[in-house]
Amino acid sequence: MKSVLFVTDAWYPQINGVVRTLEYTARELERRGVRVEFMTPKGFRTIPCPTYPEIRLSLTTRRRVRQVLRDFGCEHVHIATEGPLGLLAASVCNRDRLPFTTSYHTRFPEYVAARLPIPTTPFYAWFRRFHNSGSGCMVATSLLEESLHKRKFKNLMRWARGVDTDLFTPHEGSVFPVELPRPIFLNVGRVAVEKNIKAFLDLELPGSKVVVGDGPQLASLKKAYPDVLFTGAMNGENLARHYSGADVFVFPSRTDTFGLVLLEALACGTPVAAYPVMGPVDVIGKSDGGVLSGDLKEAALQAIKISRKTCRQVALEQSWSKCTDQFLANIQAADGVHSAAKSRKAA
Template sequence: MKKILLVTDAWAPQINGVTRVLDAHIHALKALGYQIVIIEPGQFRTVSLPMYPEIRLALFARRRVAKMIAEIQPDAIHIVTEGPLGWAARAACLRRGIPFTTWYHTNFQLYVDIRLRGLLRPIYALMRRFHSAAVRTMVSTESLKSELESTGFKHIVIVPLGVNMDLFIRNSAPPLPPLPKPVFVYFGRLAPEKSPEEFLKLKLPGTKLVIGDGPDRTKLKKKYGEGNTFIGYKRGQELVDWLSLSDVFVFPSRTETFGLVVVEALACGLPVAAHDVMGPRDIITQGKDGYLSEDLSEAAVKCLGLSPTDCRKKAEQYSWEHSVEAFFNKLIFIR
């Protein structure tokens, strides 16, 4: 049985795109008979990341990570994130001459730049240095691959992401109170890098539904609660039921590398109104399953005329089975 080691600074109880991809891949790889071993922050002393208290960073991890890798003796090592554990695993692999792969999941430099100006270039350079040592760096879209290669990243390969089509299917009779139609929904993290405030400011008919949580939830609900319906974080069938009440998904983020929520909305038959940026432009077909525009109000209203069936068909192009197969084929096996 092949033993695959995943090293990640993002892990439960965090809920984000990285942890959700990990959950899907780990479940599928185990079902195929592979042994998955995880190195994650819960195995170390940690400290909260400033501005994101739910994200814990491992302290003094370098020596212990090296020891763990030696004891685990994996057949393949994949470094998921560029945090303390990722850097520790990278150092251990380089010191012992062990090949490894990485994944560029998040435009972290853009997240930081939103809060702390002036750090964009040095952080981007640090990210490039981190991934330069990998035999392969995985990304989810052609747009991201092209952008990274144009700035000096090497050995970039595409591993597409997916959606659980059995879960994300529109419920024709969700057990929820009806909302005034049409219903425009935002679901995702309530944090500056996701630009939820842009959605909250939009002038739209019917209901504006906000699904999600994050560091800005209290502030945003206090400021925009009168014209928006905040219902907190939802997951699983409960999330699907709320999406089934909705008519259009409005996605204001400009920092995505993919956007899992886009394909989840499409799977539920929701057309997507988004900006013409990386992530949405890799998924949406203009005028078919969504509209890309600088004017999200106009795009959202135009989406009301699109076919839920076409949206579902687009989501069917993204499967976790295909994603896991591509991931496994891009790993570098030590033995």
């Protein structure tokens, strides 16, 4: 494979799992001599997404997207999101018989259901048509693969996630105020209703709670929980130091497909407490890096006892290099499927 074009509606200044996954995968691909290009909202006029103003929706046409695809001239197109750019790119690829794959990063139907009394079935029907139109749909975990298979998604491929263990590494000392009582229970991520952060904040735990992140629910939660330290969004070494300074990372989400923050916390030596649901089950599994329980309070209290060296070791087994190997194998297999289907139609 000599060149790959990533099409994504999620891009900077957003900081989320989709953006980080594409960023690290692109870095690994370039190290192997693969030319990587991106089609993102930065190349188009945009409007803010309702309820998610930091997410920009691209205003463009199929003709413009087709021209961009031709200008880049990449061998393979990978579509990471189901937004305007992703939908138009898939349409162009199908009409022009170009090989492409997709990836299922976000359980968007559940996100909508968390906000509005709307059934998930129509959204899944729409997503199924979109993802089945390509030659392969990549998923991060076995539980997600099983869930989508039951909903008749086809050509599912595993594409795991990794962690930058050079950036996310244990740091000495604490970035938290001295007067902040221990133990410190930390959550990192988007502060939004689908992340179920309120379940964490409502736990009766000793010590202190800290939330790192930004999002539409931040203002209301800060007002409702004045004893919680809300730091806002962070990245880089500063974020790693916050992971390192905490005693337990609490992950209350029930809707994430993976949860890169779980690996980042483990890489910094911080044990995880989470529900036994998609994401935590695949990341923590039967390892000794965390505690999964339907009783999140009990999980958090038990996780304190876990060795930080053990957590670090769990994270060291996950690398972006291995993930990129999977990605390359997937697109090569998908291109083979595309070529075979094209030959059958020609015959």
